[in-house]
Amino acid sequence: MIRGIWNRETVALILVASALPVVAAWLWDEGVPGAGRLVFVVVLGGFWQALFTIIRAQPPSAMGAISALAMAMLAPDVGPLQFALGISFGFVFGELVFGGWGRSVLNPAVVAVMFLGFSFPAAAWPSLAIQVGWATIPAAVLLLIFGVMPWRVLAGALIVLIAGGGFSLDLVTSAAAFALVFLVCDPATSASTPAGRWLYGAVFGALIALFTVAWDAAPVQIAVAAALLTSLVGPLLDEMSIAVWRAARRYRHG
Amino acid sequence: MFEHGLSVPVLTPQPLPKSPSTVITAEAGLNLSPQMELRVEPLVQPGDRVAQGAPILKDRRRPECVITAPMSGHIAELELGPGRRLTSLIIYREDNGDRHAYDIRAANTEISGAAGASALRTLLQVSGLWMRLRARPFGTVPAPEASPAALFVMAVDTRPLAPDPRVTLGGENEGWLALGLNALGQLCDGPVYFCQDRGPDILPLEKQIRRLRVGPLHPTGLAGFQIHRHFPARLDRSVWEIGAEDVVAIGHLLSTGHLPATRLVGVAGPGLRETLLVRCQPGADLRELCYAHMKPGQQAILSGSVLEGSESRWLGFHDRQVTVIERRQPKSRNHWLETALRRAARAEPIIATAAVEQALGGAFAGMALLRALSVGDDEMASDLGMLSLLEEDMALLDYVTAASPRFSDLLRAALNRIEANI
Numbered sequence: 001m002i003r004g005i006w007n008r009e010t011v012a013l014i015l016v017a018s019a020l021p022v023v024a025a026w027l028w029d030e031g032v033p034g035a036g037r038l039v040f041v042v043v044l045g046g047f048w049q050a051l052f053t054i055i056r057a058q059p060p061s062a063m064g065a066i067s068a069l070a071m072a073m074l075a076p077d078v079g080p081l082q083f084a085l086g087i088s089f090g091f092v093f094g095e096l097v098f099g100g101w102g103r104s105v106l107n108p109a110v111v112a113v114m115f116l117g118f119s120f121p122a123a124a125w126p127s128l129a130i131q132v133g134w135a136t137i138p139a140a141v142l143l144l145i146f147g148v149m150p151w152r153v154l155a156g157a158l159i160v161l162i163a164g165g166g167f168s169l170d171l172v173t174s175a176a177a178f179a180l181v182f183l184v185c186d187p188a189t190s191a192s193t194p195a196g197r198w199l200y201g202a203v204f205g206a207l208i209a210l211f212t213v214a215w216d217a218a219p220v221q222i223a224v225a226a227a228l229l230t231s232l233v234g235p236l237l238d239e240m241s242i243a244v245w246r247a248a249r250r251y252r253h254g
Numbered sequence: 255m256f257e258h259g260l261s262v263p264v265l266t267p268q269p270l271p272k273s274p275s276t277v278i279t280a281e282a283g284l285n286l287s288p289q290m291e292l293r294v295e296p297l298v299q300p301g302d303r304v305a306q307g308a309p310i311l312k313d314r315r316r317p318e319c320v321i322t323a324p325m326s327g328h329i330a331e332l333e334l335g336p337g338r339r340l341t342s343l344i345i346y347r348e349d350n351g352d353r354h355a356y357d358i359r360a361a362n363t364e365i366s367g368a369a370g371a372s373a374l375r376t377l378l379q380v381s382g383l384w385m386r387l388r389a390r391p392f393g394t395v396p397a398p399e400a401s402p403a404a405l406f407v408m409a410v411d412t413r414p415l416a417p418d419p420r421v422t423l424g425g426e427n428e429g430w431l432a433l434g435l436n437a438l439g440q441l442c443d444g445p446v447y448f449c450q451d452r453g454p455d456i457l458p459l460e461k462q463i464r465r466l467r468v469g470p471l472h473p474t475g476l477a478g479f480q481i482h483r484h485f486p487a488r489l490d491r492s493v494w495e496i497g498a499e500d501v502v503a504i505g506h507l508l509s510t511g512h513l514p515a516t517r518l519v520g521v522a523g524p525g526l527r528e529t530l531l532v533r534c535q536p537g538a539d540l541r542e543l544c545y546a547h548m549k550p551g552q553q554a555i556l557s558g559s560v561l562e563g564s565e566s567r568w569l570g571f572h573d574r575q576v577t578v579i580e581r582r583q584p585k586s587r588n589h590w591l592e593t594a595l596r597r598a599a600r601a602e603p604i605i606a607t608a609a610v611e612q613a614l615g616g617a618f619a620g621m622a623l624l625r626a627l628s629v630g631d632d633e634m635a636s637d638l639g640m641l642s643l644l645e646e647d648m649a650l651l652d653y654v655t656a657a658s659p660r661f662s663d664l665l666r667a668a669l670n671r672i673e674a675n676i
Contacts, residue, residue: 007655102602193618193622
């Protein structure tokens with residue numbers, strides 16, 4: 001008879017609200033060109049969402065704004081046509097063809113940014129200012145308070161990063177912090193079982209540490225590549241932890 | 255460790271009183287869940303006088319399903335619909351009627367001699383108490399000769415605004431509870447679990463009965479989650495569940511030969527001026543219980559809690575609480591574009607937030623279970639523990655996430671498919 005509020009759009013709006021400090025910090029640093037990029041991605045992403053709403057009766061999600069922000073912040077520096085192609089690929093094949101946010105396996109921003117990165121290897125990667133990294137801290141706190149962020153993922157990643165000896169503000173760059181909070185801890189695409197979530201965060205932390213040591217690449221590229229590989233192993237980690245749980249249950253209950 | 259579950263704040267004028275008042279409403283009816291649907295063979299005719307506890311209806315194909323008169327009175331209305339389904343049953347109270355006495359000698363000799371349980375089974379079945387048992391998987395009334403792999407006695411209720419079962423388990427009822435537990439122990443080959451809150455022991459238990467302590471948050475006090483955690487039901491392993499008050503009723507029957515006349519019911523909710531704790535007969539008239547205490551304006555009287563209750567004239571068969579909430583006005587029609595944006599043909603998926611995890615009581619593979627349910631993967635869902643659960647266990651999740659379609663309905667559909675295939 002009564003209905004609660006924790007539907008998909010509430011979660012998406014909380015994510016959008018928590019991203020506001022990051023937006024402010026990033027726009028402070030980037031100025032008008034950054035705002036132009038953000039508006040461009042939001043409009044294009046909105047277009048694809050509207051198209052899928054009309055043709056496939058698929059409800060749009062405010063989470064598209066977060067994806068748009070991540071694309072505007074993290075995409076390598078390519079021409080406008082290539083940029084439009086990349087973000088369209090990300091929105092459509094990263095998310096919308098699977099049924100929208102909550103049914104997709106990968107985060108569309110990760111797909112779009114890696115698509116552009118692989119397609120145009122010579123393009124320069126952006127660098128995020130240090131205050132963007134700081135701005136992710138209140139965002140993470142807000143998301144943890146509301147229970148939107150899977151805390152096990154965050155804890156797993158931070159533990160590995162600290163234990164890996166690589167924890168310093170230089171190393172855990174703004175890019176890694178942003179990718180961790182908004183791309184890896186995306187509750188819809190991260191692993192969903194408790195053990196799977198610990199491992200999921202740990203994999204991201206380990207990949208960041210590994211890439212920092214062994215790969216001479218831009219911090220943004222490292223962060224997004226780690227996020228992509230992590231979300232690819234996510235379903236496997238879930239499957240593994242469920243298999244272990246079922247085996248333990250069979251042992252315990254016969 | 256963390257406490258799993260959620261507290262659902264539902265407004266009510268005052269907390270539930272500590273001691274109940276007895277109310278026998280002038281009319282009573284029958285409100286069965288769809289899983290218990292009867293193909294009725296009436297044992298009485300309209301106009302007949304019945305004693306309290308006397309059998310009045312029987313299922314044609316399942317003779318173990320018997321409905322007894324909730325109070326002494328006469329049958330005012332008894333109508334059967336197509337397929338001999340019951341359409342209405344109304345009984346009017348008559349104050350100086352007597353109580354139906356069952357022959358309890360055979361069952362008592364059997365229990366004291368620990369010689370099987372066939373007389374006990376028969377007694378429970380003819381007195382209608384057998385129907386208080388619920389078997390999982392599927393939530394049906396157990397077969398007459400079946401024997402459970404485990405039995406869960408629920409002496410705890412964590413639903414919002416539910417009355418504390420302790421109120422009815424003290425005093426002379428404690429002896430009957432012990433007697434009923436002893437009798438049920440004869441019926442069950444496997445372990446018997448007694449679920450109670452974290453307070454002092456409700457009663458000392460014999461060795462073969464295990465005590466489970468359940469936290470205060472919903473949904474941990476539902477039998478489904480306790481069964482899921484401690485003794486999962488499977489197709490080849492039926493787990494039964496019964497409320498502690500029904501165990502008291504068994505003890506009452508075994509010692510006096512009569513069925514108890516009342517049961518403890520909490521009447522609460524934001525639509526009331528006064529919160530009540532009453533002892534009323536099964537199938538009591540909810541309008542009579544609530545009308546004198548309701549706020550002005552349109553209110554809906556739910557039998558059951560605000561989460562899984564449904565609007566009804568009579569108290570539900572398994573319900574121990576009544577919730578009165580404000581009736582929502584049906585909203586005026588929205589613009590088609592707004593409707594298209596809000597409610598598309600494809601429902602929105604559930605996002606795995608902490609709210610979802612807690613609404614499933616921290617059950618390990620909760621999100622995987624929800625995904626299996628929403629895509630209709632019955633095999634996977636059974637592996638993940640669906641067979642231990644019933645609709646009521648998903649009610650909190652449906653409330654928290656406003657899921658559409660409701661997971662309660664998806665779960666029932668999956669259970670029905672599995673039941674049809676075995």
